[in-house]
Structure formats: C-alpha cells, structure tokens
Amino acid sequence: MEARKLHEYKSPIAALLWSVMMCGFGQFYNEQYIFGTVLLLCEGMVNVLSKLNVSILHSFHGKFQMAHDVVSYQWGIFYPSIYGFSMWQAYNKAIIHNYQRKGKEPPKKTDLTGFCFGLVIGMNIGVACHPHFLADVRFFEVFISPVFNGLLLGVIGGITGHLIEKYIKG
Numbered sequence: 001m002e003a004r005k006l007h008e009y010k011s012p013i014a015a016l017l018w019s020v021m022m023c024g025f026g027q028f029y030n031e032q033y034i035f036g037t038v039l040l041l042c043e044g045m046v047n048v049l050s051k052l053n054v055s056i057l058h059s060f061h062g063k064f065q066m067a068h069d070v071v072s073y074q075w076g077i078f079y080p081s082i083y084g085f086s087m088w089q090a091y092n093k094a095i096i097h098n099y100q101r102k103g104k105e106p107p108k109k110t111d112l113t114g115f116c117f118g119l120v121i122g123m124n125i126g127v128a129c130h131p132h133f134l135a136d137v138r139f140f141e142v143f144i145s146p147v148f149n150g151l152l153l154g155v156i157g158g159i160t161g162h163l164i165e166k167y168i169k170g
Helices: 002-006 012-021 025-029 033-050 052-060 064-070 079-101 113-132 138-144 146-169
Strands: none
Touching (some): 012 025, 012 079, 052 146, 064 138, 113 146
C-alpha cells in the first residue's frame, strides 16, 4: 500500500488550490494528515477569535464600517500568515513528493516563495491600514472593509513578490 502511494503523482497546482480553498486541505491532498489538521485547527481558531466570518458577512452586505468594527485585529493579523504558509508548503511538498517518487533528489530551492511572502505582507498591510486606504473617496468606500482591502493588497503584494522572485532568480 505504501509503495503505491509513493508512485502517485501529486499536482503542485492542485495542492496549492486546495490550500487556497482552506488552510490544511492542500496538506490533506499531499497525505500529510496531522500537519493538515494542525493548520486547519489554527485557521479555525484564528478565524473564530478574529471574527473574520462576521466581517466577511458585513463586507458582502455593504456594511463596511460594521465589518471594520467587528474584527479583532490582534487575532486577524495571524490569518494571512497561516493562509500563505499553507499554500506555499502544500505546493512545494507536492514537488518534493514527485521527485521522491522518481527516486531523484528533491531540489534545494523552493517555488512561489516571493508570491506567498508578498501575499502575506500585502494582506497584513491591507488589514492594518484599511481605514486609511482611500477612505475619503466615495467610490472606494469598499476598501474601508478589512476583508476587501486585505484581499486587494494581498493580490498586489503576491504579484509583486512573484515578479521580484523571478527577477532575482533570473
């Protein structure tokens, strides 16, 4: 049974996308059940203690000030790190698994490091600075929400980090 599992191909993109859906799911895909459970429990704890789901609900109902008021930022600032790490680790573990199944030495480098660091930094800046980000411009009032501002700056940070990583690696 164990030998059969080692011969199964693990798609790095599938592992990444599973982790995008929920922290720990990419690890479950990679058959890292204990580690996936730990990440899932950490995500759940931070989600509940930060009241992130309530903030998301208010954000999607256009109640941006309520979305801001309900969040516990002391806990919410941990969410991007768990989220980014889960995606990065699942992607790179799938790559390592595929090398090992072929009997090859896994690469010493990792992939998507710039993207995940940029994503985490952008999301943290977006969450921490959301009240100051275009808050006075009526058209941009959606960015008063820590959820939408964190997502926007997270995507911008992720793309920027990826481009910087590509430039450095040549």
